[in-house]
Amino acid sequence: MASHQRRDENGRAAAEEEDGSTTGSIHGFESLHRLLEANLKPQIFQEVSRLLLGLNCGRHLERVSLPQAATSLSAEHDFDLQAFCFHADKELLRQPRIVRVGLIQNAIGLPTTAHFVDQKNAIRQKVEPMIDAAGASGVNILCLQEAWMMPFCFCTREKKWCEFAEPFDGESTQFLQEFARKYNMVIVNSILERDIHHGETIWNTAVVIGNHGNIIGIHRKNHIPRVGDFNESTYYMEGNTGHPVFETAYGKIAVNICYGRHHPLNWLAFGLNGAEIVFNPSATVGELSEPMWPIEARNAAIANSYFVGSINRVGTEIFPNPFTSGDGKPQHSDFGHFYGSSHFSAPDASCTPSLSRYRDGLMVSDMDLNLCRQLKDKWGFRMTARYELYSEMLAKYLKPDFTPQVIVDPMLQKRNPL
Ligand SMILES: NC(=O)NCCC(=O)O
Structure with missing residues (x-):
């Protein structure tokens, strides 16, 4: 290590x-x-x-320089720090709506064999200077990676890791609420949630903390992976919060947690509810998903005329007991490498370069939210979407007597299906 x-x-x-x-x-x-x-x-x-x-308003995306307080923190604590600016065209009747948004990616701080309290403290110690750098940079909205306060233990299927689950207003939310107040910042806190009011049910949840340190609301991950070592259904349930959009002091935001990014209808629903920025806090590994990573978020941003902030953790997390996942692979003790590469995508198909593939990092970007409506007006994806066609199709598909609409070439010599 x-x-x-x-x-x-x-x-x-x-x-x-x-x-x-x-x-x-x-x-x-x-x-x-x-x-x-x-x-x-x-x-x-x-x-x-x-x-x-891509190009933003016909130009290469501009890098933005950040205050020395932020660059010094990045040098001192060795995290990647990058900043960009997405412009929109000037409008005659609306002022620009520029917000500064940050994404934090990080590796765990101690081996997974350390005491759970020490593991949590070590992660907090790594993340704190990055939040301070975001604060020093004037970031308005900040999002952390999926289940940032714990190792990504879901590969193991061991239940001891459930101890990391916490109430939506628990330890990590309280920790971040201080920063939200200090920096007048909206913070998205992605946690493993223990719902103490509903029989200790466990969820994968994003808590949206307002810039006054208040809790605006929560969203629970809708789609749970059942792929590779991502044995997450052993731990938590499919979300029951729909597709909320949180209207914050700085814009309308939503959170599509990790595996939800493979589901275009999930992205769509946040868009239909009016999201201007959708965060995708994730934990995913190279062998499984890296070719998909830059495409899915960017496509969602284009198709739904909003900004997307994609975050992935970094590093390899090794667990004490080897495990298998029913895929014939020999037993192993880690997921593989979490490849970081956090970045922003914009509705005009431009995107930032990615953060480091292996180092902690803070990605900052200014974005004029006017770009969302400008792209809706330009391309008309919302107006031309023909939702009624798909609503009928889905209603039919959900019926037990559904048969696919296939017109068979009469010249085909059809064999009996297996
Ligand atoms: N955390 C999570 O949902 N990971 C699933 C793997 C992937 O979506 O790439």
């Missing part, structure tokens, strides 16, 4: 293990963007960036 950072003059950085191999880097680089930047001629890199990241 021991690793240390190495950087050369090109910003090339690698988490170098004792044996000289790297963990989570892309040939020694923190992200694909940094690899391309260091290896392509500037002109070619510009063009590649245009194709990979």
Whole structure:
């Protein structure tokens, strides 16, 4: 597990293990963007960036410089810090609605064998300077990664990890409420929730804390993975909170927790309820989902005319007892590498580069929320959506006597189905 950072003059950085191999880097680089930047001629890199990241209002996304208080924290605590700005066109009748939004990704702080209290404290200690950097940068809305206060133990199926579940207004919410008050910041707290009023039922929940430190509301994860080692249904139930949008001091936000990002209707429902920014706090590993990661969020942002903030944890978490997941793989003790790569996507198909693939990080972005309506007016996806067609289709599909609408070529020699 021991690793240390190495950087050369090109910003090339690698988490170098004792044996000289790297963990989570892309040939020694923190992200694909940094690899391309260091290896392509500037002109070619510009063009590649245009194709990979799109353009915002016809221009490359601008980097924004942050106050020294934030950059010093990032140097002192060794977390990746990046900041960008999404513009919208000037309007004659509306003022710009610019909000500054932050995403935090982090590795756990201690091995999973440490006492649970020490594990929680160690994570809090890592995250605190990143929240302070967000505060120093004037971030208005901040979102942390899925179940940030615990190791992602759901691979193990061992019930002892349920001890990490906490009431929606429990320890981690109280911890973040202080920061919300201090920095006048809305904070999305993604936790494993223990519902003490309903028989200790466990949920995977996002608590939305208002900028006065108040709890605005909660949302519980709708879709639970049953893929690979993500044995999460052993621990918590399918959410019962629908698709709430939280109207905050800084805009209308929603939270589509992790695996929910594979479900376009989940994204749609948050959009229909009027979300302007949807956060996707996640925990996912390279082998399983990395090719999907930059596509799904970006597609959701485009299709629903809102901003998306995608967050993934970093590092490899090794558990004391090996486990299997019924997929024929030999027993193992970890999920694989959580690849970080947190980033923002915008309704105009532009997106930021990603944070590091292996280091903690804070991604900051200014966004003019006017862009949401401008894209609705430009592309008309909402107006042309023909929801009535799909509502009829879904109503039919849900009936037990549903048969798929398939018109068979009469020339086909149909064999009996198996
Ligand atoms: N936490 C979670 O839902 N992970 C599932 C894996 C994935 O969606 O990539």
